[in-house]
Amino acid sequence: MEYIYRWIRGYIIISISGINKERFLNLCNNHKMKIWNICHQRDNSITLYIAVENIGKILDLRHKTYCKIKILKKYGLHFIFKKYKKRYLFIPGICICMLIVWIMSIYVWNIAVDGNKKITEDRIVKALKTENVSFGMRCKDVNGSKIELYLRKKFTDITWVSVELKGTRLIIHIKENNDREYHQNNTAPCDIVAEKPAYIESIVTRSGTPLIKTGEDVKKGDILVSGIVNIYGDSGELLSQDYVSADASVYGKVVYPYRDEMSMKYNEKQYSGRKRIAFTFKIGNHNLNLTGFPFGYEKYDIIADYSQLYLFTNYYLPVYRIKYNYREYEEVEKEYTDDEISELMKSRLAYFLGKLEEKGVQNIKNNVTIEIAGEKCISKGNIIAVEEIGKRQIINSSQQMEGNNDNERD
Amino acid sequence: MNPIVDKLMLPRDVCYGAPLLHITGKYEGIIENYKSIIEYDENSLILNTKDGKIKITGDSLKIEYFNENDMKIKGSLKKIMLL
Incomplete structure (x- = not known):
């Protein structure tokens, strides 16, 4: 603390040489000057630290004691002010700089998205822009709960959102749902329909009424598992119909036609x-x-x-x-050689298969052939894959009403 | 010598201004009630007191601070002689 006080007041390091150095020190003491760190040097001089207000007094003592005094260094705020006295714009410059920094800190200059895998950062930033949450908006206008609600509504795959404002940075932490079957309204009555034409490999029904069997061919949009469960009486008559959220894992063989073409010249x-x-x-x-x-x-x-x-x-x-x-x-x-182009075609096919696998497609088989015809290389064939083909489709209220009326008529 | 001071067992440094030395280990010492510095270099320090001179010898002696009441010395202290 004392060091800070001394620094604010200012102090100098001086070197004293001559025959009456001790007398000089005693006189300093008698005049109640603040001196410290007195050190004898090899050249028979003494260095000491002295407060800046005593500079005038030591000049008088110098004449009395016939000592030589040399100022070695100057420290403290006093000297800094003295040094920059002529630089009139220095302090206003610092003030303006601080003002600019403060004004800059009012706005959001960076939007970062954390935790996204499927949804790209660009999509989220574009979606936020429609809600007037963008680069350059005022920090105080950031409404965290509103942004969170909006993102959850806009992207159903997002299960958790948290908005954090750090400095001039808006960080959006999200957690995505990795479960394909997840739906916000998964308690609503729904059927499971075929997403694409397929040959049914296996079906495991957890709730609902299965309408297809293993080994059947289905077209796109066919109901695989119905969300309507018929309840029959003891004598086999239909008592009522119950509407449930159908839940099943339906795997089918799907054929993907593949065709790729490349010119031999490049x-x-x-x-x-x-x-x-x-x-x-x-x-x-x-x-x-x-x-x-x-x-x-x-x-x-x-x-x-x-x-x-x-x-x-x-x-x-x-x-x-x-x-x-x-x-x-x-x-x-240049022109590809036959080996080069077939390797290239194979790698392109492998890339396509890799993309399919990323989507959750299993047991991929293919009969793709590579042919070189004139100046072109064509690879074509079919890729047969087993994948989940069921998709939920909500039973709309009119269908439900019809079903209920039928029950009443019965 | 004042007999009252002796009878009342009052401290001599307060009553007579006798020098008082506090030595902390080998490297630090505080001297109170000294009058002036007679001689100072990096190996010795001679002080004038009411009871005579005190000579402190050592290596790299440095006066940390000094004022009219006390002074603090630092360095490798070897001998303290009352002359």
């Missing part, structure tokens, strides 16, 4: 090795080009790397730094 990019980097700053919607366009390149690739500037972890600024990488290339016409 243009290959041969990079000349010439490349250039350009920087641009984007402030709001305005681009500030600093290095100019790389003229002289006929054909080139551009790789743009956007990075938003920030002061601290959560204090983002509305300024983007864009780094453009220009790479010059020449196009050379």
Whole structure:
């Protein structure tokens, strides 16, 4: 604490040399000057720290004791003020800077989405924009509960949303539902219908009345499991109909026709090795080009790397730094060899199958053949896959009314 | 010597201004009731007191602070002599 007090008041380090150094120290003490850290040096001088208000007094003592005094260093606020006395705009500049930082902190400059897998960040940000939640809005206008409710309604796959405002950053934490069968209104009466034409492999019904059997062919839209459960009396007459939410796992064989075509000729990019980097700053919607366009390149690739500037972890600024990488290339016409193109076709087919697997399709078999015909390579065939084909379809109220009337008539 | 002071067992440093030395280990000491510094270098410090001189010898002696009442010295203390 004392150190801070001394620093605010200001102090200097001086060096005293001469024959009456001790007398000088005693006189300082008699004059009640604040001195500390007195240290004898190898060159027979003494260094000491002295408060800035005593500088005038020690000059008098110097004459009395015939000592040489040398100021070594100056510390403290007193000297900082003295140093920047002539820089009139320094303090107003700091104030303006702080004001700008404060004004910037009023607005949201970054929207981040956390926890999304299926729903892209772009979709969420676009959806929020329709609700006037966007880049540049005021922080105090952020209504967390409203955003949460909106996102849950808009995206039924989102099971949990939390909105967090940190600095100038709006972070939306979401949790997605990974269960395919999940529906918000899964207690409502519904049928299970075929999503696509298929050959039924297996059916496990948990609730509802199954209308198909294993080994049957179904068309798109056919009811597989009905949500209407007929209740019969002892003598076999229909007593009533109960409406339930049908629940079943129906797996069917589905045929995906596959056709892919590629030309044997292609243009290959041969990079000349010439490349250039350009920087641009984007402030709001305005681009500030600093290095100019790389003229002289006929054909080139551009790789743009956007990075938003920030002061601290959560204090983002509305300024983007864009780094453009220009790479010059020449196009050379080439032709695939038979092996190359068949490998390429196989990898494209593998990619397609991989995408199907990601959707939950199992036991994939295919009879795809690759043919080279003239200047083209065609791969075609069928992919046979087993997948869940059931889709819930809510029984609308008019159907239910009809059913009830029928019951009454009976 | 004042007999009353002796009878009442009053502290001599308060009544007579006798020097008072507090030594903390080998490296630190506080001296009260000294009058002035007679000699100071990095190996010795001679102080004038009402009861005579005090010589402190050691290595790298440094006066941390000093005022009219007391002073604090730091360094590797070796000897304290009352001259």
